[in-house]
Amino acid sequence: MSVSGLCQICESRPAQERCDNCGTLACEQHYERRLSLCADCAAQAQPGKDPNSDDVDVHRF
Numbered sequence: 208m209s210v211s212g213l214c215q216i217c218e219s220r221p222a223q224e225r226c227d228n229c230g231t232l233a234c235e236q237h238y239e240r241r242l243s244l245c246a247d248c249a250a251q252a253q254p255g256k257d258p259n260s261d262d263v264d265v266h267r268f
């Protein structure tokens with residue numbers, strides 16, 4: 208499926224896909240085809256890859 212607009216992550220490349228989880232438009236570099244997720248959601252789906260999301264299991268207020 209093709210989408211129109213810029214990648215909402217880098218905002219410099221044309222978007223190729225839409226994230227199944229959050230709907231973010233993402234270019235090829237910021238879209239994980241295996242997961243059908245944008246780079247942000249893919250990082251959350253694979254803990255340990257993103258150094259900023261090491262406490263996802265205790266993310267509460």
Ligand SMILES: [Zn+2]
Pocket residue numbers: 214215216217218219220233234235236237
């Ligand atoms: Zn991008």
Ligand SMILES: [Zn+2]
Pocket residue numbers: 226227228229230231244245246247248249
């Ligand atoms: Zn996403």
